[in-house]
Amino acid sequence: MDSHAHGLSSSVQNGLGGFYLVCALMNFGFAAYFHFQAKNRTQVAIWGAVGALFALMSVAYFGHFGWSLSHGIKDFVDRIMNPVSYFAISILALAAVLYFRRFFTNPIVAWSVLMITLFCSGFAMTDPNFTAIITKPDNVPIVILIFSVGYFTWLALRLAVINDDRIARGEPPMEKLEEDKVLTWPDLVYTELICMVVFTFALVVWAYFLKAPLEQPASSAKIPNPSKAPWYFLGLQEMLVYFDPWMAGVVLPTFIIIGLIALPYIDFNTKGNGYYCFNERKFAITTFLLGFIILWVVLIVLGTFLRGPNWNFFGLFEPWDPHKSLPLNNVNLSDYFWLYGFGKSVGSMHWLIRELPGILLVLGYLLLLPPILAKTILRDYFIKMGFIRFFLLVTLIQFMALLPIKMVLRWTINLKYIVFIPEAFFNI
Amino acid sequence: MSDPTAPSPSASAETTTAVAATSAVAAAAAPAVAPPKVVVPPKPTPAKPADKGPSRRFFLLSWFGSWFAVAWVAFSASMLAMVLGTVRFLFPNVLSEPPTSFRAGEATGYEENKVDDKFKEQGAWVIRAKDERNRDIIYALSTICTHLGCTPNWLESEKKFKCPCHGSGFKISGINFEGPAPRPLERYAIKKNDDGTLVIDKSRKFQKELGQWDDADSYILV
Ligand code: FES
Numbered sequence: 001m002d003s004h005a006h007g008l009s010s011s012v013q014n015g016l017g018g019f020y021l022v023c024a025l026m027n028f029g030f031a032a033y034f035h036f037q038a039k040n041r042t043q044v045a046i047w048g049a050v051g052a053l054f055a056l057m058s059v060a061y062f063g064h065f066g067w068s069l070s071h072g073i074k075d076f077v078d079r080i081m082n083p084v085s086y087f088a089i090s091i092l093a094l095a096a097v098l099y100f101r102r103f104f105t106n107p108i109v110a111w112s113v114l115m116i117t118l119f120c121s122g123f124a125m126t127d128p129n130f131t132a133i134i135t136k137p138d139n140v141p142i143v144i145l146i147f148s149v150g151y152f153t154w155l156a157l158r159l160a161v162i163n164d165d166r167i168a169r170g171e172p173p174m175e176k177l178e179e180d181k182v183l184t185w186p187d188l189v190y191t192e193l194i195c196m197v198v199f200t201f202a203l204v205v206w207a208y209f210l211k212a213p214l215e216q217p218a219s220s221a222k223i224p225n226p227s228k229a230p231w232y233f234l235g236l237q238e239m240l241v242y243f244d245p246w247m248a249g250v251v252l253p254t255f256i257i258i259g260l261i262a263l264p265y266i267d268f269n270t271k272g273n274g275y276y277c278f279n280e281r282k283f284a285i286t287t288f289l290l291g292f293i294i295l296w297v298v299l300i301v302l303g304t305f306l307r308g309p310n311w312n313f314f315g316l317f318e319p320w321d322p323h324k325s326l327p328l329n330n331v332n333l334s335d336y337f338w339l340y341g342f343g344k345s346v347g348s349m350h351w352l353i354r355e356l357p358g359i360l361l362v363l364g365y366l367l368l369l370p371p372i373l374a375k376t377i378l379r380d381y382f383i384k385m386g387f388i389r390f391f392l393l394v395t396l397i398q399f400m401a402l403l404p405i406k407m408v409l410r411w412t413i414n415l416k417y418i419v420f421i422p423e424a425f426f427n428i
Numbered sequence: 429m430s431d432p433t434a435p436s437p438s439a440s441a442e443t444t445t446a447v448a449a450t451s452a453v454a455a456a457a458a459p460a461v462a463p464p465k466v467v468v469p470p471k472p473t474p475a476k477p478a479d480k481g482p483s484r485r486f487f488l489l490s491w492f493g494s495w496f497a498v499a500w501v502a503f504s505a506s507m508l509a510m511v512l513g514t515v516r517f518l519f520p521n522v523l524s525e526p527p528t529s530f531r532a533g534e535a536t537g538y539e540e541n542k543v544d545d546k547f548k549e550q551g552a553w554v555i556r557a558k559d560e561r562n563r564d565i566i567y568a569l570s571t572i573c574t575h576l577g578c579t580p581n582w583l584e585s586e587k588k589f590k591c592p593c594h595g596s597g598f599k600i601s602g603i604n605f606e607g608p609a610p611r612p613l614e615r616y617a618i619k620k621n622d623d624g625t626l627v628i629d630k631s632r633k634f635q636k637e638l639g640q641w642d643d644a645d646s647y648i649l650v
Pocket of ligand 1 (some may be wrong): 593
């Protein structure tokens with residue numbers, strides 16, 4: 001309760017007062033729903049109480065005697081945060097949500113998760129570093145992105161769970177109950193009109209309050225540190241940390257695009273078309289969510305909030321110190337093999353001999369793995385899909401997997417490049 | 429046109445001219461929106477078998493004089509002007525590219541193991557340090573990161589160049605040791621004038637991975 005010790009500025013106090021007030025109102029609204037619609041007394045009591053708690057917080061901050069996050073917690077969070085734990089937690093969270101989808105898609109559970117998140121973010125915002133980063137006009141879309149991606153993933157899973165239950169009971173999925181046709185006029189046109197008005201209004205308000213983040217005139221001598229790509233490219237920028245520009249900038253994006261185009265041709269599952277479901281499309285949905293949420297959205301969030309000067313990783317509450325120095329000595333596979341394995345210096349070798357282990361490894365990965373998979377664990381798929389579709393699928397997944405593989409290798413053994421031929425501008 | 433001959437080619441002449449005009453327009457306007465296809469209806473030729481000369485003259489005049497033709501000519505001319513204007517942009521009056529070589533002060537003005545950002549604007553760091561063979565040399569490193577071309581910063585306290593884009597690190601020698609950069613920073617040609625000033629020539633580069641750092645032009649001995 002050391003409010004003034006850390007000197008929360010009055011604008012932060014007021015902002016948080018408003019933030020908690022909104023949270024309180026949301027909970028009162030939720031309680032009202034249970035009171036008038038669902039007629040569930042217990043829920044009314046619970047969410048009324050939560051709303052009251054938020055209202056109390058709001059009063060405290062408006063009265064300028066709100067709490068701020070203690071140093072102990074901040075240091076702890078910063079200490080456990082690094083790229084490895086960040087990714088591990090994201091993947092585990094996604095796995096948990098998918099596995100326990102029945103639990104998480106319960107609206108009350110989801111609401112609780114949302115409220116806990118908001119409560120914690122409110123506390124986190126008492127930290128000036130954290131607030132400075134998330135309220136930067138550049139970064140506001142990413143905050144919106146986190147919540148909207150979370151919400152839509154949740155919504156899709158919830159509808160999927162409902163439909164899965166219906167299908168298990170032998171009923172048609174909900175979408176089949178709807179009418180096939182909607183009228184263009186007035187249904188569609190009105191919807192579009194309303195969307196247009198709402199979005200125009202929102203954009204005008206946004207443009208008014210959050211100024212365009214312009215920086216000093218561009219100059220090759222003075223570049224911002226960190227230099228960040230536009231937010232939608234931060235996933236690519238993060239890939240560039242692990243790959244040669246040629247791989248991360250050309251090959252992998254090409255495969256992403258080809259893969260997305262090829263999806264309908266690869267998909268041999270006739271079920272689950274035109275309605276939400278999970279059980280009928282476990283593989284497709286899981287793969288997609290891995291690729292989209294973990295390898296794209298999570299990377300964008302990482303790039304936005306956790307990459308600081310010199311592209312170093314910074315914890316949520318860590319000040320962005322341009323002199324933070326992390327030992328990042330990276331070693332190529334050829335060095336590992338020849339220098340540490342055989343005690344030979346790679347300096348004088350011909351590149352083909354030097355890189356032979358890496359080249360063989362990559363070729364083995366790309367050429368041997370698909371047949372092995374076809375013979376063993378993915379046998380069913382191979383039989384069902386046929387030669388071409390199966391190999392296309394496996395190759396695409398292999399390229400997708402290159403990123404996490406390379407990340408793990410970088411984190412564990414500081415591996416820089418598997419194949420390293422600077423003579424020919426070719427590195428993997 | 430004083431000697432009129434063929435009576436009938438009026439129609440065919442008309443169409444070929446029209447086609448030529450349209451295709452010229454199309455060629456000129458190729459990058460822009462394709463002009464609407466125009467079909468020129470064959471105009472009834474005033475039949476005056478007795479005197480062919482005036483009729484032909486009249487036809488040409490009428491064709492070139494029509495508003496239609498005026499419009500097309502104006503349109504093609506403006507399109508042509510636009511294309512030419514665009515081409516003109518490829519040859520600017522002033523080349524803002526800085527000269528590729530610049531002077532970097534006296535060789536004696538450099539302290540060992542110091543990197544200063546004085547010539548960063550010009551695209552090079554001029555550094556005096558010991559090389560691998562323990563010789564005291566002065567060399568000019570390019571400020572272009574070998575990963576994707578950002579400009580790294582020299583961190584004096586850590587004694588390294590660090591790139592703000594993906595975190596590549598380079599030693600004072602320019603050799604990459606951390607992050608994704610696949611090769612060392614490049615050296616520029618450097619030479620000492622008779623008066624003792626250094627001249628850095630950015631048009632010649634020396635890459636370590638190609639063994640070019642042994643080239644005597646890539647450094648000067650102190
Ligand atoms: S451009 Fe320098 S690290 Fe990528």
